[in-house]
Amino acid sequence: MPARAQAKPAAVNVKQIAKEAFIDGFPMVMNYTIFYEYFINRSGAEYKAPLNHLYNTARAYTPKDTAIATPNSDTPYSSFGMYLRAEPFAICNPRIEESRYFSVQLVDIYTFNYGYIDSRTTDNSAARNTIAGPNWTGEKPDGIGKLFRSETDFSIAII
Numbered sequence: 001m002p003a004r005a006q007a008k009p010a011a012v013n014v015k016q017i018a019k020e021a022f023i024d025g026f027p028m029v030m031n032y033t034i035f036y037e038y039f040i041n042r043s044g045a046e047y048k049a050p051l052n053h054l055y056n057t058a059r060a061y062t063p064k065d066t067a068i069a070t071p072n073s074d075t076p077y078s079s080f081g082m083y084l085r086a087e088p089f090a091i092c093n094p095r096i097e098e099s100r101y102f103s104v105q106l107v108d109i110y111t112f113n114y115g116y117i118d119s120r121t122t123d124n125s126a127a128r129n130t131i132a133g134p135n136w137t138g139e140k141p142d143g144i145g146k147l148f149r150s151e152t153d154f155s156i157a158i159i
Helices: 011-039
Strands: 055-060 076-083 089-093 103-108 113-118 127-132 147-149 154-158
Touching: 011 076, 011 154, 113 127, 113 147
Parallel strands: 127 147
Antiparallel strands: 055 076, 076 154, 089 127, 103 113, 103 154
């Protein structure tokens, strides 16, 4: 039945639909807000760096950092926002001492953690990995250890 011929939805259905839309959309809106504040809004108080550039916060986060709630308050973080619409993004890391732990968390705008480059999953060896957006159709280049696929054109890496 065409949409215009359907009966008006009951108020209870509209309320349920609105609730589900809010629950489904809220994480994306909030994550894009963080992405925007960190990597796009150059005049904002939370701006970190341009897209595709590494930024290091050389201190632990405090309550004065209001764009995002951090997992813990005793760890300095680095991050970068990736723009994946035009081409994939390469991440290279040196060999990390075996006694040290490192982690690069890959998060898409849907807030899905789609990959980790870290001591657990890719080991501490020197590596070249690539992150590609949803519309990239190329082949994994030679010399690339792992190809990670983001479901969105914007992605955040948290180190």
